[in-house]
Amino acid sequence: MVEKLGGDVFMKRILICLLAVVLVLSFIGCSNINTMKRIKDTNKIIWGTNAAFAPFEMRQGDKVIGIDAEIAQRIADKLGVELVVEDMEFEALMSALKSGKIDFIAAGFTVKPDRAEQVLFTDTYFTAVQVIIVMQDNEDIKGPDDLVGKRIGVQNATTGDFVASEIEGAQVERYNNGMEAVMDLKNGNIDAVIIDNLPAQLLAEKNPEVKILDEKPAENEEYALAVRKGDTELQKVINEVLKEMKESGEIEELVNKYSIGE
Numbered sequence: 203m204v205e206k207l208g209g210d211v212f213m214k215r216i217l218i219c220l221l222a223v224v225l226v227l228s229f230i231g232c233s234n235i236n237t238m239k240r241i242k243d244t245n246k247i248i249w250g251t252n253a254a255f256a257p258f259e260m261r262q263g264d265k266v267i268g269i270d271a272e273i274a275q276r277i278a279d280k281l282g283v284e285l286v287v288e289d290m291e292f293e294a295l296m297s298a299l300k301s302g303k304i305d306f307i308a309a310g311f312t313v314k315p316d317r318a319e320q321v322l323f324t325d326t327y328f329t330a331v332q333v334i335i336v337m338q339d340n341e342d343i344k345g346p347d348d349l350v351g352k353r354i355g356v357q358n359a360t361t362g363d364f365v366a367s368e369i370e371g372a373q374v375e376r377y378n379n380g381m382e383a384v385m386d387l388k389n390g391n392i393d394a395v396i397i398d399n400l401p402a403q404l405l406a407e408k409n410p411e412v413k414i415l416d417e418k419p420a421e422n423e424e425y426a427l428a429v430r431k432g433d434t435e436l437q438k439v440i441n442e443v444l445k446e447m448k449e450s451g452e453i454e455e456l457v458n459k460y461s462i463g464e
Contacts, residue, residue, distance in 0.1 A: 237305060237433045246284040249274040250304030252292040254379030255357070256404050257460030258310040258425075261289075269456045270308040273327070273427070276443050277306070291378060293359035296320055299430055306440065307428040310398060312361045322431050324440045326424040327453055332365050333402045334415040335384065335395040343394055345417030352393040355383030362396040365420045384409055398423075400461055 241247050251270060253259045259268040266287050278285035288304050295311075298304045299321060312330070313323050336343045343349065351371035356362040358376040366374045375392050377383040383395045384405050395412075397405070402414050427444075429436045447453045 237430065238435050241281060241283055241305065241436075244283075246286050247278050247281060247306070248286045248288055248304045249277075250288045250290065250295050250298050250307050251309040252295065252379075253287075253289045254381070255292075255310045255398075255401055257400055257457070259308070267460075269328075269453075269460050270310065272456055273443065273447065273453075274306075274308050276447065277440055280439060280443055292357060296428075299428065302430075305429065305433075306436065310360075310401075310425055311428055312423045313426050314361075314364075317428070320431070321428040322433060322437055324427040324429070324437055325444050326426045327444050327448060328425040328457070329422050330398045330400065330425060331418055331422050332362055332396055332420045333399050334417070334419055335387065335397065335402055335406065335412050336393070336415065337387065338411055338413050340393075340413075343415070345415060346419040349394060349419070353391070355386055355392040355395040357383065357397060360397070361420070361423055362398070366396050369419075380405055384412060387412060400457070403461065 251259045251266065251274075253261050253266045253268075257268055258270045259266055266289060274287075275285050288298065290298060292309060295304075295307050295309060296317065299307055307321070310330070311317075313326060317323075334343070334346070334349070343352065346369070349366075349369050349372060352369075353373045353375060354366040354369065355375045355377060356366050357380050358378065363374065363376060366372055375383070375386065377386070380395065380397045380401050383392070383397070386392050387395050388409065388411055395402075396419055399414075406412055406414050427440050429440070444453075
């Protein structure tokens with residue numbers, strides 16, 4: 203009697219596990235179908251970004267321009283639909299994607315294992331590296347080792363945030379964008395800023411009182427776009443666009459175009 207009961211419990215657990223697998227697979231399939239169907243039915247695709255990360259996305263009047271903006275427009279053109287922009291705080295992007303508020307993320311978005319557990323990444327299209335910005339007259343901070351115990355400014359939830367958080371004794375100050383961090387650096391409220399190299403170059407050009415250090419605080423990182431888990435058809439379309447733009451040299455042209463200003 204005891205053996206039979208144990209067997210029943212074992213079988214029930216197996217059935218529950220199988221049912222869970224079926225439900226997950228069904229959800230993934232439905233997500234893929236529903237996203238593409240809605241894009242076609244509504245004749246629009248919704249791009250989620252944080253338009254405060256030049257040269258990838260930035261405001262010009264009421265428009266969002268930049269490297270990612272042009273990639274996003276190419277995706278919409280390939281699908282034959284209108285591109286709708288949802289500009290929001292960077293840390294809100296993944297929840298907006300998962301909830302269906304947006305269809306894809308293009309925001310200087312670094313491929314990271316913890317993010318890959320929640321979203322589906324496309325192929326990569328740009329290699330970046332984190333750099334350190336300090337005041338021109340700062341002779342105390344020459345590299346990452348000198349950041350121990352310092353006040354470090356970062357854009358919230360970005361790779362710079364993760365890197366700074368790993369520095370021993372660092373007091374990490376989080377901002378909505380890199381410009382806010384640099385302004386606080388100039389005001390003496392923080393000792394350094396950690397941010398991606400291209401945005402750092404533009405910030406340094408506009409703020410000659412600061413400089414970028416040669417020593418890097420982290421390894422290279424890769425940018426990609428992100429879609430919902432299961433949206434493999436949309437992922438395929440985006441990968442096709444990225445492949446075309448990389449092979450034609452257009453991505454490199456956009457980097458050069460926006461890195462010297464619009």
